[in-house]
Amino acid sequence: MNVDIEELKGVFFEEASDQLAEMEANLLNLEAGADPDLLNSIFRCAHSIKGGSGTFAMTDVTQFTHGLETLLDSVRKGQIEVTTALTDLLLRSVDHMTNLLAVERGERTEPVETQPMLDEISAIIDEQSLGGNEVFDEDAFRAEVAAMLALESIELAAEADDFFADEPAEIPTEVIAETHIADSDVIEIVGEVDALEPDPVAIPVAAPAPTPALAIVTTPVEQAPAKPEPVQTREQSAGRRKADNVAKSDNQVLRIPTEKVDKLINLVGELVIHQAILNDIAANFTPDKAPQLSAAVTDVARATRELQERVMAVRMLPIKQAFARFSRLVHDLSASCGKKIELRTAGEDTELDKTLIEGIADPLTHLVRNSIDHGIESPVERLVAGKPEIGHINLTACHEGGNIIIEVSDDGKGLDRDKILAKAKQNGLVADGDVLTDEQVYSLIYQPGFSTADKVTDISGRGVGMDIVVSSIRALGGTVTLSSTPGSGTKFRVRLPLTMAILEGLTLSVHDEVYILPLTSILESIRPRAEDIHHLAGRGHVVTLRSESLPIVRLHELFDIGGAITDCTEGLLVIIENDGHKAALLVDELIGQSQVVVKSLESNYRKVEGVAGATILGNGRVGLILDVPALINHSLGRQNTLSMAA
Amino acid sequence: MTQATDTQDVLAVESTNQYLTFSLAGEEYGIDILKVQEIKGFVPTTRLPNSPAHVTGVLNLRGTIVPLIDLRLKFGFQPLEYDKFNAIIVMVVGSRVIGTIVDSVSEVATINGTDIQEAPEFGQGANANMIAGMAKVGEKLIILLDIDTVFADETATLALAA
Numbered sequence: 001m002n003v004d005i006e007e008l009k010g011v012f013f014e015e016a017s018d019q020l021a022e023m024e025a026n027l028l029n030l031e032a033g034a035d036p037d038l039l040n041s042i043f044r045c046a047h048s049i050k051g052g053s054g055t056f057a058m059t060d061v062t063q064f065t066h067g068l069e070t071l072l073d074s075v076r077k078g079q080i081e082v083t084t085a086l087t088d089l090l091l092r093s094v095d096h097m098t099n100l101l102a103v104e105r106g107e108r109t110e111p112v113e114t115q116p117m118l119d120e121i122s123a124i125i126d127e128q129s130l131g132g133n134e135v136f137d138e139d140a141f142r143a144e145v146a147a148m149l150a151l152e153s154i155e156l157a158a159e160a161d162d163f164f165a166d167e168p169a170e171i172p173t174e175v176i177a178e179t180h181i182a183d184s185d186v187i188e189i190v191g192e193v194d195a196l197e198p199d200p201v202a203i204p205v206a207a208p209a210p211t212p213a214l215a216i217v218t219t220p221v222e223q224a225p226a227k228p229e230p231v232q233t234r235e236q237s238a239g240r241r242k243a244d245n246v247a248k249s250d251n252q253v254l255r256i257p258t259e260k261v262d263k264l265i266n267l268v269g270e271l272v273i274h275q276a277i278l279n280d281i282a283a284n285f286t287p288d289k290a291p292q293l294s295a296a297v298t299d300v301a302r303a304t305r306e307l308q309e310r311v312m313a314v315r316m317l318p319i320k321q322a323f324a325r326f327s328r329l330v331h332d333l334s335a336s337c338g339k340k341i342e343l344r345t346a347g348e349d350t351e352l353d354k355t356l357i358e359g360i361a362d363p364l365t366h367l368v369r370n371s372i373d374h375g376i377e378s379p380v381e382r383l384v385a386g387k388p389e390i391g392h393i394n395l396t397a398c399h400e401g402g403n404i405i406i407e408v409s410d411d412g413k414g415l416d417r418d419k420i421l422a423k424a425k426q427n428g429l430v431a432d433g434d435v436l437t438d439e440q441v442y443s444l445i446y447q448p449g450f451s452t453a454d455k456v457t458d459i460s461g462r463g464v465g466m467d468i469v470v471s472s473i474r475a476l477g478g479t480v481t482l483s484s485t486p487g488s489g490t491k492f493r494v495r496l497p498l499t500m501a502i503l504e505g506l507t508l509s510v511h512d513e514v515y516i517l518p519l520t521s522i523l524e525s526i527r528p529r530a531e532d533i534h535h536l537a538g539r540g541h542v543v544t545l546r547s548e549s550l551p552i553v554r555l556h557e558l559f560d561i562g563g564a565i566t567d568c569t570e571g572l573l574v575i576i577e578n579d580g581h582k583a584a585l586l587v588d589e590l591i592g593q594s595q596v597v598v599k600s601l602e603s604n605y606r607k608v609e610g611v612a613g614a615t616i617l618g619n620g621r622v623g624l625i626l627d628v629p630a631l632i633n634h635s636l637g638r639q640n641t642l643s644m645a646a
Numbered sequence: 647m648t649q650a651t652d653t654q655d656v657l658a659v660e661s662t663n664q665y666l667t668f669s670l671a672g673e674e675y676g677i678d679i680l681k682v683q684e685i686k687g688f689v690p691t692t693r694l695p696n697s698p699a700h701v702t703g704v705l706n707l708r709g710t711i712v713p714l715i716d717l718r719l720k721f722g723f724q725p726l727e728y729d730k731f732n733a734i735i736v737m738v739v740g741s742r743v744i745g746t747i748v749d750s751v752s753e754v755a756t757i758n759g760t761d762i763q764e765a766p767e768f769g770q771g772a773n774a775n776m777i778a779g780m781a782k783v784g785e786k787l788i789i790l791l792d793i794d795t796v797f798a799d800e801t802a803t804l805a806l807a808a
Contacts, residue, residue, distance in 0.1 A: 559695035605713040
């Protein structure tokens with residue numbers, strides 16, 4: 001039996017970062033009031049980490065968590081009062097553990113000093129509690145670890161190798177684990193080990209615990225053990241545990257609710273049956289079986305489609321995971337700015353693709369930081385302005401059509417139009433005589449290096465930011481719009497596609513080339529009359545559509561395709577829209593609508609101007625997906641975004 | 647594998663001594679067999695707009711989008727109208743998979759390190775390092791390509807479309 005200890009460690013790190021995230025969330029909630037459930041939950045997390053770190057001989061982590069546990073225990077017993085100073089210390093402890101674990105993972109090179117933190121912790125214990133004299137009893141702890149190891153080795157014996165080899169096939173199993181170890185410890189071990197093989201594991205011993213059979217599922221922490229202790233009740237902490245593996249882990253683990261996996265398995269089963277039916281028809285095919293054949297094909301098509309949707313759903317995670325980090329961010333930053341800010345979130349259960357969640361976290365962080373630093377005023381300013389002392393930042397997510405909309409809004413002072421304009425003139429971005437709309441003025445803040453902050457703080461104001469936010473959101477296929485009302489706040493609206501993996505597209509042709517246009521950006525397609533086409537001297541052609549003039553983008557010119565239709569009245573104009581701008585794309589023909597799987601051109605080649613990605617067409621050839629924002633920018637005369645080939 | 651001598655250390659070629667040889671515009675070329683993923687028949691490609699001429703297009707390799715490079719154009723030779731008799735060599739260059747279309751694939755030749763001569767000096771041109779060496783197999787002279795250098799442009803992540 002050769003078990004890769006590194007794999008097990010990986011599982012521990014994963015669990016630990018979940019535990020830390022949960023601790024953090026609960027600590028933040030704790031500030032609102034000492035709730036025994038919360039305290040218990042925090043204690044459990046610390047305890048789990050201690051157990052796990054002991055198993056892997058991470059002495060620093062173990063010692064520290066032990067100290068922390070002692071403190072938490074006193075808090076739980078009511079010997080120490082919950083104060084801001086205490087939660088602050090506990091939050092720093094969470095950070096400290098994160099650092100310690102980072103060292104263990106080899107992600108951090110500089111050593112972390114544990115002793116000062118421990119001293120601080122024992123100082124509190126000594127000062128406030130009666131004793132604080134519980135020392136780290138190494139013997140007792142070793143015994144505990146040994147017991148855990150014993151339990152774990154049983155699982156290891158259960159061909160852990162196999163488990164790691166076929167990761168996708170983690171089917172929920174049930175194990176009746178009855179030991180002399182406290183049931184909470186069993187639960188923890190189970191959490192670390194992640195899944196138990198059903199057959200070879202038979203753990204005999206009498207049962208002290210009233211615990212029902214432990215259901216061990218692929219998401220052990222979340223769904224597992226019906227513990228006798230109350231589980232966390234707060235809205236924010238539910239499901240909070242799996243957060244934060246987002247940015248950290250390189251080894252890309254995706255946690256999937258068992259329910260989703262079960263549905264997949266059912267569907268695959270169905271597909272197999274349909275395929276068997278098809279085989280059967282094909283084996284003894286006679287012309288009179290044609291109706292059966294077509295029925296069977298329809299069934300396969302339906303099952304395939306459903307399977308595709310379900311598989312996509314596997315990658316869909318609640319946005320909660322991206323939102324989770326913000327309570328802490330707001331807590332810390334508002335304190336350091338001397339502002340009082342409350343974060344409100346809504347729609348955390350909105351699901352979107354994992355890649356998007358990972359990609360959106362940083363831009364959102366930036367927006368929230370901006371709101372804290374520039375948006376919300378200091379309490380004094382707010383009172384003077386007749387607003388409540390506490391500022392609010394709202395973070396909401398919802399679905400809208402095929403998109404997800406994330407809004408970051410604050411009730412602060414809003415953008416200062418004059419100040420932005422003055423700064424822009426100073427930087428030479430705007431000429432003196434120019435008259436700009438509000439929208440245009442606000443979009444100036446997206447310029448690289450643009451900042452109106454009077455002073456550079458450590459939070460923001462250096463002017464690197466909004467341009468990065470915008471470009472990273474664009475890279476995800478999304479857009480950002482912003483609205484602001486002086487005196488009452490700023491709102492950023494981020495629109496993202498639900499998934500980057502599948503796209504509903506319109507297939508069209510230009511001569512013998514086939515392209516795909518994302519359906520979400522198409523408004524309509526028309527065959528214009530000759531009198532609607534106008535030539536603007538030096539600016540190309542425009543088409544008048546319901547008294548609106550739209551620039552015509554000639555795809556054949558842009559992509560240098562010979563033999564295409566060049567007369568707009570013979571071809572078709574597809575009206576596309578992005579970011580409020582419209583353009584008419586001249587194509588030869590529309591072929592049809594279909595769902596395509598988006599493939600990257602960049603993985604083996606590079607970004608091609610005007611092309612957002614590629615896909616495999618029904619005939620097995622590659623089809624290119626058009627980059628609508630780039631095409632529109634081109635029509636707006638922003639030539640730099642699309643190098644003209646013609 | 648024991649052929650290595652001190653004069654061979656300059657070669658950028660890995661320590662394998664098997665080369666896939668192919669013909670291109672009347673010359674024989676060889677590339678390290680370890681860089682070759684597979685050889686397949688010519689398939690129609692999808693043209694990429696705004697791309698250099700030697701990038702013929704992209705093809706579907708079992709669901710992966712792979713760019714196809716026309717080595718004739720890349721090397722500045724006369725273009726050829728390709729058909730089903732031409733071959734595509736799919737290579738792994740760094741982390742990327744790249745297809746190259748060649749006139750025809752010849753054989754897998756075992757070339758001992760001692761039979762490889764250094765390429766003659768061509769000066770400082772961009773193409774100077776593309777040739778890892780020259781080898782004589784029977785009567786034929788085989789030009790050994792350093793494929794990583796040949797496709798340095800294609801694999802550069804930040805390169806802009808020409």
